[in-house]
Amino acid sequence: MGTFKIEGGQALKGNITPQGAKNEALQILCAVLLTNEEVKIDNIPDIRDVNKLIEILGNLGVKIQKLGKGSFSFKSDDLHLDYLQSEKFKEEGASLRGSIMIVGPLLGRFGKGYIPKPGGDKIGRRRLDTHFEGFINLGAKFRYNKEERFYGVEAPNGLKGKYMLLEEASVTGTANILMAAVLAEGETTIYNAACEPYLQQLCKMLVSMGADIQGIGSNLLKIVGVKSLGGCTHRVLPDMVEIGSWIGLAAMTKSELTIKDVSWDDLGVIPNTFRKLGVQLERKGDDIYIPAHKDGYEVASFIDGSIMNISDAPWPGFTPDLLSIMLVVATQARGSVLIHQKMFESRLFFVDKLIDMGAKIILCDPHRATVIGHDFQSQLKATTMTSPDIRAGISLLIAALSAKGISTIHNIEQIDRGYENIDERLQAIGAKITRVS
Known part of the structure; x- marks a missing residue:
């Protein structure tokens, strides 16, 4: 210690x-899973939580190249989805609360996502209900293994857009639902969405990748799903x-x-x-x-x-x-x-x-x-x-x-x-x- x-x-x-902003970086890094094309990100902070998430992405099969101080390229064109149910991932994911945000992009792109119950700061209860209720609204099925403290969401028939009113304006919850919705069929409306600058940055990045998002900066987001997303270059605030x-x-x-x-x-x-x-x-x-x-x-x-x-x-x-x-x-x-x-x-x-x-x-x-x-x-x-x-x-x-x-x-x-x-x-x-x- x-x-x-x-x-x-x-x-x-x-x-x-x-x-660079820690809270933004954790969201932006998860978004690289939404495309098989190269994504370049600048101003990534060199801190434990962010480095741990980059390591998890690497273990998942993301090709990662360091371009300079705080600058990386990511390419998610050959992912090892079996890693998500491995003991190694259960240990690594549980130690980082931000790892919950890999579920949304994986669910949107591959129809399934898994995560161990994440840790993080000891600052009281921090519920994950908003995340999973949003995925269920989009048509996913939820399961929780109580003994292994392991969450899973699956949508073998794809996701479909829907209107939803969030119980709380959760930043990570909004980000997770948003990343799933950009590849869902039809229109998704998220009311009482978080609108922090980090969320606005995520929305702007997704739009540059080809997503259709209206209402950026407000608590009412409207997303029209697209078939696929492309690469982009993004700088963290x-x-x-x-x-x-x-x-x-x-x-x-x-x-x-x-x-x-x-x-x-x-x-x-x-x-x-x-x-x-x-x-x-x-x-x-x-x-x-x-x-x-x-x-x-x-x-x-x-x-x-x-x-x-x-x-x-x-x-x-x-x-x-x-x-x-x-x-x-x-x-x-x-x-x-x-x-x-x-x-x-x-x-x-x-x-x-x-x-x-x-x-x-x-x-x-x-x-x-x-x-x-x-x-x-x-x-x-x-x-x-x-x-x-x-x-x-x-x-x-x-x-x-x-x-x-x-x-x-x-x-x-x-x-x-x-x-x-x-x-x-x-x-x-x-x-x-x-x-x-």
Whole structure:
């Protein structure tokens, strides 16, 4: 198990460029299974979860060629579908939640798809019902082997388009159903579809491959199935969650940072949500400039004077992946804020680590935490921690970089699942962080 040693309290300075978006890459990589022609993808992040999915694709028979840093070509013209029911796949697929999205394209193209019950972050229940109900609506038959925890969907007579209203605007569920529907017979309508930029990117890629999709960017998608799809070239967006992480890092460490090439138009409410905590940031071209907050930052209040409430919501609301960052930033703000995690019930349980560091946090219940900011009058104290998941892990890392003394973070493999070479990139802007085996 890997460990980070962090000497906190250092002001950072310089430029940092966000990696490609993890959540988009996982969807885009699964979409290469929809065609037997070559697909080229640029800006793929070099992180554990993405690399694991690329390895699974290779074992499935996809021809993979690395063209350069973050650039790959994929060709799925001779797949080994028997691998899907092998013990090796059951082990590999179960360790990666994103592997669930290979089912949709395989079902659409070959009439069958299988997946072991996937793992992922320990952040509460994350149901797969939306995925499989969508496949059933398209005409597939579902089966689940309870003993082996193995899912299967089969449509030997092909899929047929249908109107469906999703119970929840699941990002991966929408992506999976969409990838099955592009090769189904007739028209499919998906209402209450997720519309995150990652989903929009997937739709744009599929259209460039020959798919017929209307309503991109909205929660109402209409797909007219086509016989086959061709190859394409696609570039992954910069990771909005990493961009938010660097904004939070700059504020907490009173650092002057420029985040390069952020694709501002795809950030939605993220910049303004940080401004609610008093964090100053400026748009310079397609970069974000954050000045050193020498005098701290002050939480805004609502018009009626009530306490600021920051909560997550499906896009275009604030992404739940950044709520833990907001919570950490709030610990040194001037004022108080209520953090309301609506979409997952276990994502706030890492706050006990912050309390150990001296943060003033009241955990109201699994979904809500009230943070009373220190206004930098009392610096967080270094401590020893263990990263429970990706987003809590980066939040604890930011806290450690702002704390007084040397902190230790164990189980950093969780952080590596979502952040590329994070120690080296932080060292380049002045952070004192060391990776220990």
